[in-house]
Amino acid sequence: MPSAGPWRSVNSAASRLLLFVLVCAGFVSGCVHTGGEGAQSITAHVVSRPAGAGEGSSDCFDLGAMDDPDRLFRAACPPRQTLAVKAKAYVSHGRKKKTGYPRGAWGDTLGPEVKAIAVSPDLVNAGLGYKTRLTIEGLPGEYEVLDLMHGRWRKTIDIYFGDDRQAARLWGNRTITISWE
The missing domain is CATH 2.40.40.10 (RlpA-like domain)
Incomplete structure (x- = not known):
C-alpha cells in the first residue's frame, strides 16, 4: 500500500497537537526546513494566501483545521x-x-x-x-x-x-x- 503522507497518519486530536508542538519547536529553533538558519530568515518562508484563495484565505486559522500545512503556522483567529x-x-x-x-x-x-x-x-x-x-x-x-x-x-x-x-x-x-x- 503506498504511503499517504505524514498528515494522513495523524488520527487523534492529541497526536495532532503533539505534532503541532514539535513542528513549532523546530521552526522556532531554526532546525526544520531552514538548514539551521536563524528565526529571522524563517519569516520569509511563511506567506499568506492571496485574497481570493477561497475559504480560509485570511492570515489566521482555526484549531479544527490542523491538517492543512498552509494554515498551520498562522495566528489563531480572534473569536467572532x-x-x-x-x-x-x-x-x-x-x-x-x-x-x-x-x-x-x-x-x-x-x-x-x-x-x-x-x-x-x-x-x-x-x-x-x-x-x-x-x-x-x-x-x-x-x-x-x-x-x-x-x-x-x-x-x-x-x-x-x-x-x-x-x-x-x-x-x-x-x-x-x-x-x-
Whole structure:
C-alpha cells in the first residue's frame, strides 16, 4: 500500500497537537526546513494566501483545521462576535445632488457599488465602529460600517442598496444575525 503522507497518519486530536508542538519547536529553533538558519530568515518562508484563495484565505486559522500545512503556522483567529439585530434597507435619493452620491456620517461617499451599512448608536458602543467589517446573514460578502443612524434606533442596522430600490423593497425589515471580529 503506498504511503499517504505524514498528515494522513495523524488520527487523534492529541497526536495532532503533539505534532503541532514539535513542528513549532523546530521552526522556532531554526532546525526544520531552514538548514539551521536563524528565526529571522524563517519569516520569509511563511506567506499568506492571496485574497481570493477561497475559504480560509485570511492570515489566521482555526484549531479544527490542523491538517492543512498552509494554515498551520498562522495566528489563531480572534473569536467572532455575533448579534441578532433588526435590519432595514435604504437607497440613494432618486435625484442626485450636484456633488454626486450621498455621504455617510463619517464623510465617505456612498456610491452604488459600495457595500455599506448604517448602525444605531448603541451598536457603535458595542464595537461596531467606523470601518468595522462584518458579514450579514442572507447577503454575500462583507459589509463596512460607513454611516450612523438616528439615536432613536436600538439594535438596528440599515443596509445600503445604492440605487436599487426594488432590492431594498424586497429586503424589507428583517431580524437577522450579523458577525464581526
